[in-house]
Amino acid sequence: MIAIENIRKDFPILNRTVNGQPLVYFDNAATSQTPQQVIDVIVDYYQNYNANIHRGVHSLSQEATDKYEEARIKIQKHFNAAKSYEIIFTSGTTHSINLVANGFTSLLQAEDEIIVSALEHHSNIVPWQMLCERTGAILKVIPMTTEGTLDLATYETLLSEKTKLVFCNHVSNALGTINPIEAIITKAHKVGAAVLVDGAQAAPHIKADVQALDVDFYVTSAHKMCGPTGVGMLYGKESWLKKLPPYQGGGEMIAEVTFEKTTYADLPHKFEAGTPNICGGIAFGAAIDYMNQIGFDAIASYEHELLDYATEKLATIDGLRIYGPKETNLKASVISFNIEGVHPYDMGVILDKLGIAVRTGHHCAQPIMDFYCIPGTVRASFAFYNTKAEIDTLVAGVERAANMLR
Incomplete structure (x- = not known):
């Protein structure tokens, strides 16, 4: 069981703001954050x-x-x-x-x-x-x-x-x-x-x-x-x-x-x-x-819970497509998606203005993007120090950005 409130206290960077908004860090696949103990x-x-x-x-x-x-x-x-x-x-x-x-x-x-x-x-x-x-x-x-x-x-x-x-x-x-x-x-x-x-x-x-x-x-x-x-x-x-x-x-x-x-x-x-x-x-x-010390079984269980929650919430957004396996048990805690008619870079820029850090582009995996005939994706990647409330913020941000860009 993840004691999420205690764990989040270990990561000083999670207390900062970005563009006047509380930081929501969903770029963990690029690099994770560092706890105070390290x-x-x-x-x-x-x-x-x-x-x-x-x-x-x-x-x-x-x-x-x-x-x-x-x-x-x-x-x-x-x-x-x-x-x-x-x-x-x-x-x-x-x-x-x-x-x-x-x-x-x-x-x-x-x-x-x-x-x-x-x-x-x-x-x-x-x-x-x-x-x-x-x-x-x-x-x-x-x-x-x-x-x-x-x-x-x-x-x-x-x-x-x-x-x-x-x-x-x-x-x-x-x-x-x-x-x-x-x-x-x-x-x-x-x-x-x-x-x-x-x-x-x-x-x-x-x-x-x-x-x-x-x-x-x-x-x-x-x-x-x-x-x-x-x-x-x-x-x-x-x-x-x-x-x-x-x-x-x-x-x-x-x-x-x-x-x-x-x-x-x-x-x-x-x-x-x-x-x-x-x-x-x-x-x-x-x-x-x-x-x-946290335990990899506990980490995996909690991150899968986040992945399921985010997948369900994002899937309700009109025109949103998630790439990769549909079954979440075949995935780590990563969601790579696009909104029809919206360039992933533009989505990423607006989300950043809302304090939400995601990765956009081909993610140094250009052959995958060429396979799907797309320029890239928006990638939200979750770690054990993230929360469902942060996912709610992401979903609201994606909806807001989509309305602005379409």
């Missing part, structure tokens, strides 16, 4: 033990190192990785995906095939296109249906002994679709292909168990789950991480350097060149602590 951890780091890690013998360095590695273990336990060194700190989901794509440059050959889904964020499309350009591999696409789901029957026909990699998001950022990644992973493994799952949109709502999923790579960003921007993680099975070459060269990722030859450090440091986002990593761990 903000305090960030301030504590810079006030009390700001120092570089791993290489220092002085007390501040050792304290910072301990906190940073404790955060890695928190992330390991949250996602149920087998070993802490299977968790690689990155700057975020995009960095994580590019790290893997770069590593596979030396593992793929011309005419090898890789598969991506039609529901992907650009961050899970462009790096693989670049990989194909470097290697001569062939990119194939799992098509989507008009319901905003993946065509798994066609996916099976795409798989073959030539398939080396499959990429799919856990949850679509544009539509909220929860993809059947268990089936996708199982089918890929039957032909010997590795699977990378983009968990950026799932992590705030679903507690993924990477061992139970048997996924080869899983990636996400801290700022999607109440943490700071500029830090994220790559989970990789130890066997795969050992096969991949380092993504960057520099300090920390080396064992020994001479002008004749350099040898690389063991996992995870092999992939963590240079000074990392130390404070960000520590705060990422604190954010995971915060969300686990």
Whole structure:
């Protein structure tokens, strides 16, 4: 059970106004807000033990190192990785995906095939296109249906002994679709292909168990789950991480350097060149602590209640179309919609004047918008600190904007 009044007190930004109106923040799929408990951890780091890690013998360095590695273990336990060194700190989901794509440059050959889904964020499309350009591999696409789901029957026909990699998001950022990644992973493994799952949109709502999923790579960003921007993680099975070459060269990722030859450090440091986002990593761990204290089952239940409520209320508006699965149990707490005759950008601008923050445009998922032959959508995405009263404000705002723009 969510104690919504107490939870909202944890988020200072929810008390502010925008354009003279109380803030209604429904852009959580782009970035979540940060609770005071995580903000305090960030301030504590810079006030009390700001120092570089791993290489220092002085007390501040050792304290910072301990906190940073404790955060890695928190992330390991949250996602149920087998070993802490299977968790690689990155700057975020995009960095994580590019790290893997770069590593596979030396593992793929011309005419090898890789598969991506039609529901992907650009961050899970462009790096693989670049990989194909470097290697001569062939990119194939799992098509989507008009319901905003993946065509798994066609996916099976795409798989073959030539398939080396499959990429799919856990949850679509544009539509909220929860993809059947268990089936996708199982089918890929039957032909010997590795699977990378983009968990950026799932992590705030679903507690993924990477061992139970048997996924080869899983990636996400801290700022999607109440943490700071500029830090994220790559989970990789130890066997795969050992096969991949380092993504960057520099300090920390080396064992020994001479002008004749350099040898690389063991996992995870092999992939963590240079000074990392130390404070960000520590705060990422604190954010995971915060969300686990509330409980992901409670979060999922409450957010689904919000999704059902918002879907029912918005559906009463004349000319409004919701994109994606009609059944809310197939979605995370995202509603992507348009009003007939109204450009989504114009709707977003008016809602902002009313203090309502939504996202408009193609949401870095242009192939989805091209599929529906639309320029973009209005996307309202809900978090566990939102309320039904805020949804009522959104519905009234959409009705008002629609009357002004039509």
